[in-house]
Amino acid sequence: MDITSPFKIDFIKIKTNGFFLKRKLIKKELKKFPEKRFPNFSSNREKCNIDSAFVKIFEDEFLKISKHFNSMMNLHRSWSATYSKGDYHVPHNHGAKGYCGILYLDMHEKSPVTVYMQPWNNHEDHSILYEPKVEEGDIIIVPQFVTHFTRPNLMSFKKRVISFDFNF
Numbered sequence: 001m002d003i004t005s006p007f008k009i010d011f012i013k014i015k016t017n018g019f020f021l022k023r024k025l026i027k028k029e030l031k032k033f034p035e036k037r038f039p040n041f042s043s044n045r046e047k048c049n050i051d052s053a054f055v056k057i058f059e060d061e062f063l064k065i066s067k068h069f070n071s072m073m074n075l076h077r078s079w080s081a082t083y084s085k086g087d088y089h090v091p092h093n094h095g096a097k098g099y100c101g102i103l104y105l106d107m108h109e110k111s112p113v114t115v116y117m118q119p120w121n122n123h124e125d126h127s128i129l130y131e132p133k134v135e136e137g138d139i140i141i142v143p144q145f146v147t148h149f150t151r152p153n154l155m156s157f158k159k160r161v162i163s164f165d166f167n168f
């Protein structure tokens with residue numbers, strides 16, 4: 001028997017250098033774009049223009065991404081989302097091409113992390129899930145086609161993330 005695994009998906013995790021200062025700076029920018037209430041969470045995704053500030057403040061981290069892919073990244077859009085107690089996000093993906101990132105801005109060790117679903121069926125139960133271990137300041141990068149969701153937040157601590165889509 002000969003087994004090969006030609007297809008794989010890389011999950012890239014980057015730890016933000018000097019996160020506490022950078023968080024303070026980006027939160028100041030985010031204040032200009034208040035989040036509004038969606039049925040299951042709050043977000044400013046319909047109106048948010050923090051892209052240039054985001055790239056500037058997190059320059060070191062974006063440089064790491066560009067270096068890894070050996071190409072300059074091109075940020076399409078970025079926005080924040082907040083999960084209060086009971087909030088969640090249904091399974092969705094961000095499109096067919098490009099990459100999406102999540103920066104964990106406010107995160108308690110018991111806050112729900114983003115759960116990623118294997119994009120092909122498992123022969124046993126169709127439910128291979130991946131929950132990366134993350135803490136505040138971590139950035140996770142995956143291809144946009146990977147479906148993901150967020151389980152209900154059971155804590156009163158408000159989890160907040162910045163999501164962003166990019167290509168090269």
Ligand SMILES: [Fe+2]
Nearest residue numbers: 092094148163
């Ligand atoms: Fe998403």
